[in-house]
Amino acid sequence: MTHTRYVALGDSQTEGLGDADEAGGLRGWADRFAELLAEREPGLLYANLAVRGRLATQVRDEQLAPALALRPDLATVMAGMNDLIRPRFDAAAVADALEDMFAALTGAGATVLTVTFPDVGRIVPMARPLLPRVIDLNARVLAAAERHDVLVVDTFPHAAVTDARLWSLDRLHAGPLGHARIAAAMAHTLGLPGSDDSWTLPLPALPRPTPWRVARGELRWFAEFAAPWVRRRLRGRSSGDGRTAKRPALLPVARPVAAEREAAPVAD
Template identity: 45%
Template sequence: MEMNASYTSFVAVGDSFTEGMSDRLPDGSYRGWADLLAARLAAREPAFRYANLAVRGKLIGQIVEDQVPVAAAMGADVVTLVGGLNDALRPKVDMGRVRDHLESAVELLAPSCKRLVLMRSPGRNGPVMERFRPRMEELFATIEELAARHGAVVVDLYGASALADPRMWDVDRLHLTAEGHRRVAEAVWQSLGLPAEVDWRTELPAEAPPGWTVRRAQDLSFARQHLLPWIGRRLTGRSSGDGRPAKRPELLPYGDAPLS
């Protein structure tokens, strides 16, 4: 890969991870790794353009239908595609269909851009991770295979133990904190052949785990505020992204539209 390369445009495709939850700004909107990466790329290219098509809660089939053709038509230098994990975390999923959707996405996006970036997504250490680990690793094996076949870059966030640290995750246990998003932005930046600013894999300082009482209180709060509403949406077929538009739907000069 060309080192210290120049990129004039970037389109981000995906779900809540790419939308930027839970990197919340003071006005209540979300920033996230894609916005952070876009800001850094724009600092190198005055005419830099950016679009973020991601919508929270989307399954890979919805991403392929709604976002991938739009992204391919934009002809950006860099396209990032992160999807499929929402499917893998559902109680029932056809991983063969997930694979087919990913293959369709990569086949359309790879020839449309200068650099296609895929990811092995991070996972939070804990019982949920252990339950779904086989599906996640099946998903990641598909991603590795497609990347090798189509010349895409794979950013291995799953293999970084620092990003599995529960302290890198918001209270909903599904989305990274601001520090987690910052590290993902640095990881993608380096995958594009750009000079490292920090070691994004650095472990957090060791600290004593919270006591039993604190952990139980956290578990109860998590169940009430996040787990039960998530289960409710699954049972009723609803999604947190229903009716929500893309975060930044047009490929515009970086400063011409506000970042959410």
């Protein structure tokens, strides 16, 4: 099936944090996915409504109506991780917001893709207690997707997606290689010609770090990334305050100006 109007809805992952472009802006998996689509359909138009820091209900309330106004024939919806890591997580409310978007977009004739979330405790050891939340939310996403014929990139079963080399130093956002793999996963799930399941394959093994290096890395991560995040939460602030979508209108897709970059392994 040919798609000519692609709209991405979501939060920081879809906005592209962790994957800077050559002009100093953000690229990200949605831009990369649009580029893959444009290779098959040169006339593709693409809009990205995602804004960092948004909760699932905010993505629905702020982005769904503008998305529908663009009359997409293809849409991606990725939201819920910002909810999942907050103390007052409500899986039912998150799933309801996602399902509202699934229903509205498919009802308007769009093919819709979404994702399940990986075991975040494999990326951030301090987040291991969140596994029951991840399992609960993923089950709700899969059920809602089935009710509305939404295609799902099911990341949870694949250990490769939690490899540190796919993630930026903050461990909250994919790095360039991670964004490239998400785009490849979307293409494979959509059935784009030339795509395959290589996004699920593990990277070459690395030597196991010493306990001291692991501990040092955890302390540095907490000081540089976790503590500032906690301070923003306590102040009722968000990284997305005052921000708007980076690509609110449907525009032609430009080819990347440089060859694909490989992500370096994440430092300890």
